[in-house]
Amino acid sequence: MFSHIGSMRLILVFGCIIGAGQQSAAAAEPFPDLPGAEPVPFKHVGDVELRLQFFRPADWSAQDERPTIVFFFGGGWKSGNPSHFAAQAEYLATQGMVTCCAEYRVTSMHGSTAANSVADAKSAIRFLRSHAGELGIDPDRIVAGGGSAGGHLAAAVATLPGLDEEGEDLSTSCIPNALVLFDAAVDITAEGLGRDHDGEAHQEMLTRIGATEEELSPTSHVTAGLPPTIMFHGIADSVVPYAQVEVFQQRMEAAGNRCELVGYADKEHNFYSSSGSDRDSYRDTLRRTHLFLKDLGYLTNDPAIPEE
Numbered sequence: 001m002f003s004h005i006g007s008m009r010l011i012l013v014f015g016c017i018i019g020a021g022q023q024s025a026a027a028a029e030p031f032p033d034l035p036g037a038e039p040v041p042f043k044h045v046g047d048v049e050l051r052l053q054f055f056r057p058a059d060w061s062a063q064d065e066r067p068t069i070v071f072f073f074g075g076g077w078k079s080g081n082p083s084h085f086a087a088q089a090e091y092l093a094t095q096g097m098v099t100c101c102a103e104y105r106v107t108s109m110h111g112s113t114a115a116n117s118v119a120d121a122k123s124a125i126r127f128l129r130s131h132a133g134e135l136g137i138d139p140d141r142i143v144a145g146g147g148s149a150g151g152h153l154a155a156a157v158a159t160l161p162g163l164d165e166e167g168e169d170l171s172t173s174c175i176p177n178a179l180v181l182f183d184a185a186v187d188i189t190a191e192g193l194g195r196d197h198d199g200e201a202h203q204e205m206l207t208r209i210g211a212t213e214e215e216l217s218p219t220s221h222v223t224a225g226l227p228p229t230i231m232f233h234g235i236a237d238s239v240v241p242y243a244q245v246e247v248f249q250q251r252m253e254a255a256g257n258r259c260e261l262v263g264y265a266d267k268e269h270n271f272y273s274s275s276g277s278d279r280d281s282y283r284d285t286l287r288r289t290h291l292f293l294k295d296l297g298y299l300t301n302d303p304a305i306p307e308e
């Protein structure tokens with residue numbers, strides 16, 4: 001089913017580009033291919049094909065049972081593309097994991113809602129788990145990662161009930177085995193985002209989420225038994241306030257879940273970007289991600305992040 005190859009952004013903040021035109025699903029252009037990645041379709045919605053773009057270790061084979069991480073890009077569920085975490089995915093593939101960057105429906109391309117994006121993220125995890133034998137991965141070592149709205153999706157697949165694609169086989173769990181979250185929007189209520197209920201940006205967001213704020217807020221659905229989690233967040237983030245991830249961490253720990261929060265003083269939204277000027281933050285978050293995955297037993301070696 002899958003071809004074998006030897007080896008294998010801008011963040012648009014919540015409420016930005018108000019009034020951007022919407023296209024029908026049939027008219028949407030495909031996401032760009034990532035250099036060096038193998039795109040594998042995992043879902044069709046009407047005429048829209050969604051893919052996981054895979055990076056694999058040089059010594060990977062389809063008979064392997066490798067740990068894997070899937071990254072979800074940011075963009076307010078409205079825009080963005082899988083290149084957001086391509087650098088992190090490529091690095092972790094060199095360290096022995098199968099990695100992929102997921103496509104999902106976004107408002108500007110597909111006229112979709114945040115709830116549709118959650119459904120796509122759940123479909124991606126289920127695809128990885130149900131096709132583990134063909135993908136050379138371990139179905140019990142699947143990590144979900146992402147930034148901003150993509151961080152929301154990674155947390156959502158672990159916490160939110162319902163919001164599944166109609167007709168999907170729900171016997172395969174969509175809950176990942178670990179979470180790596182970057183400036184994740186875990187509370188999209190007006191209080192969580194520090195917004196005026198009547199403010200234009202918040203009202204615009206409400207028109208495109210496709211569910212209630214509480215239904216889509218992972219913080220409202222923290223229970224015992226959730227995956228071990230690490231969170232990276234800028235303390236000066238004015239898009240997703242740092243206070244909301246502090247509340248999420250407190251609720252996770254109160255429920256007996258492992259949740260590490262690494263705050264970065266004076267850092268704003270998307271401070272960790274591989275394409276930004278803050279190379280120290282990019283490297284530090286990648287190093288800490290590696291160490292977190294090593295502690296879980298998903299990696300065995302020490303970080304070997306290439307020098308600039």
